[in-house]
Amino acid sequence: MATRPHLTERFFNAFLRLFPAEFREHFAGEMRAVFRDQEVDARAAGGTAYLRFYWETGRGLVVAAFREHREILLQDVDYALRLMRKDLSFTAVVVAILGMAIGASTAAFMAAHAVLIEPLPFTGGNHLIHLQQRRPAIGVDDMPFSVKEIQDYRSQNHTLDSVVEFHEMPFSLLGGNEPERVDTGVVSANFFRVLGVSPLYGRTFMDEDDQPNARPVLVLSYRFWQKAFAGDPNVVGREYSMNDKEHVVVGILPPIPQFPAEVDVYMPTVACPTRSGEHALHERSWHMMNVFATLRPGVTMAAAQADLNRIAENLKKTYPEEYPQAKGYEISLQLVHEELSRGIRPVLIVLSAATGLLLLLACANVTGIMMSRVLARTRELTVRTILGASRNRIVRSLITEGILLAMFGGLVGWVLAYSSLGLLVSFTSRYTSLASQLQFTPQIGAFCFLLSVGCGVAIGLLPALGVRYTPLFTMEVGNASLPPGRLNSKGRGVLIATQLALSVILLVGAGLALRTVMQLQRVDAGFRPAGLLTARIYILNGKYREFFGQLLERTRRLPGVESAGLASTIPLHAVNADGPVPVEVRDAEASADGSPKLPIVRIVTPGYFRTLGASIVKGRDFNDQDADATPAVIVNEHMAKHYWPRGDVIGKRISVTSGEWLPIVGVVSDIRHAALDKEPVDEAYGSFWESRQSTMSIVIRSSQPLLELSQQLAWIAHDIDSTAVVADVQPMTQVRSEWIEPRRTTAIFLSVFAMVALCITASGISGMMAVAVGERKHEIGVRLALGATPGTVIRSMMKQVLAVTTIGLAAGFGAAWAISTFMSSVVSGITTRDGSTFAASAVLLLAVAMASGFVPLKQIARLDPVALLKTE
């Protein structure tokens, strides 16, 4: 009976397993004997010699095993490099396919890492929260705070460390070459301290800057400093005029993602005329500010929420008129990081999934190529086996070859990902200010490296297993055309079906995204963008009515101008100055439904609707006589149908300001202001003559070139008021296409991936059939010699392509069906389960599969059966 080995020997045996199998096979028995002898000596020596012996033995085994593996690795790498040099076209194809896929995946990871994973570059960035006041009963989710409310939350909370405020206002900065409209962030003095932002030059704000009568100061954003002052650090200390006051620049920010919005300059709250005005300071309903805070150490979101709920309840009790039950009042917390990445999250998820699929497809394709190559190398592998190489050794060398090829692919991918950085930043910056965090960091390099190693193992493993389980010795040396192992031929079929399935998913995804964009381009948004110029105009002095009246009159007189109008906000523009307003409706025929949405109230001048291309469907437009007449309103069709479904709307009254009932004089066709993929909502338009707007957007319909027109517009504006700012001058077609652009870019990305996938799959099918012809030459020769025509042989082999294609397509469409639901759930407005997209994808893939399968089969027609059989 075999005796159970002693404990130390069992340890020794375990350590022996660290060695390569070949080494073990040769030396293990001998080593065990030496170990036992040495152990006896060590026991005899006694004392610490005993312990030292075990330590030295263990360490020696680990070091020696590592050396042996390193030795084998170096040999395998050397061998693989020689093979790669020998077959450069194979190497180039594999490296290119893997490089593209690894590069795309690395680029997607780079974006996802910067936006979704990387913490905000602020102190405690991941604990920075956004406070939001809500009026749930009337559908208001983010009501800004008033100064009074900020003071209440700041003084009564027990869970927040610092409470800071921010609001954005456009001002005119004078003192440069020409007046410049600057987006200004008005912030608490401790804003930058709370975020932990240190200035690049100068300083940020101090508490003294936010005291009444303090000297007005400005801090410049890095981007604005580069753009307006060409990065001149001497700008610190210079004075510029803003809001009729001299402001001194005290500091410049480093290039960080600006939060909560990209602005040009920052000023403390006392310097903002609106924020420091009587109304803002004393009226609880003067809602204007965004509020941010950091949690005290150890405080959870839930605890902070409970604490703020308590304050909200107190406010409701103390000021019942300000927080009426009918509108509801709640406070909620949002992590800023989540808020900043919300817009791009679905896009990044879709792109990451697409690159992941592309990578899988590339791996499946390259695995197929490697399997064919291993098959072609059967003779060489057999010789190696005869010369003493074990199966394990050959398997290992094939995996090393795979890893080496993938590492070269990874190198190409690295370069591709690095070069795509600029493109990625410009793409992500359309969605989030976190785009400026995008960098090629060591983590990205590590990801690229690990991905390459993973791909290498994947592409080397299957061909290696094919070798492991295929009886090499069944093949006589010198005869290279015996049938391949079943694992090899079945494996290649599975790989092709996998590639087809993955291609289907990518193709359907791209098709759906493209179709969505096409639909958006065709959407009737309620206006005609062609021939329309838009601009946003800001004025400083209080003579708004005179200024805009003159501007409109003189613009209309310009040659080629058909019409012109002004509006507080134009459709699809990034600046949306208008919001929902609580409107009371008199004599409504049908009350609003269960979840009433407040109408958006906009301000327009006469001629605006005509210029935009919208039509007055009932009643009349505003006219110049309205300036001196009773104030009136126009509503859109949506609102008219909502409240007066029978159409009796003209003359009905609504109240925008409490107590003032305005008659409805007209109904205008619906205009999609917010988004092309969002249905129209209730909108009410007030006359410009009744408002005091300092900022308006102009729309001009003209037959003359828009560039000339924009210059003339700027000239007129500055002629009327030299401090007026004319900004965002652009054709309406551009406004519309800029809105569609991010969706189009996503669709283009997906289409490129799908096309690459299609090409890779086509090459895979072609390769599979070329190998099949090579393998079955003998059989083909016999069949031809027995009277079969090349056509019959080709047809029977095409059946194989058809079978694999059918399986691949079926699996792919099943997955694509499920994925289309996923896509529509993460990307708003995407068309789902669109039959024509699925059908087009099926036809395209079937055609590509059959064509690429047929090409290598054409050579059958040229084969000479006699010559073939003679060779055999």
Add this chain to the structure above:
Amino acid sequence: MAKKRTIESYLPLTPALFHVLLALADGEKHGYVISKEIARRTSNEVRLSTGTLYGIIKRLLDDEMIEESAERPDFSLDDQRRRYYRLTKLGKAVAEAEAERMERVLALARLKHVLGPQQA
């Protein structure tokens, strides 16, 4: 075909590897005896653990500096798991070349008075 290596290309040898060659210089031995002799001759200064010893033996076998001996002692005295190793011509030449190299280094050290004169 691999290029034939010159004797010099193997030099310098690691101390452990040189000791193994020296241990085999006076006749064939198996692993345990090699390690025992090295420890004895160096007063335990050089102790080769099993892993290190067989790593060296494998390398010497691959480089054809040693070979397995086909002759085995009397069956009753022999452990069949043990293999006996002996120097090849190449192994002898490499060991000699290493010894000469070390001698030259020692001579240089004496010349520079880093070492005292050789004892008679």
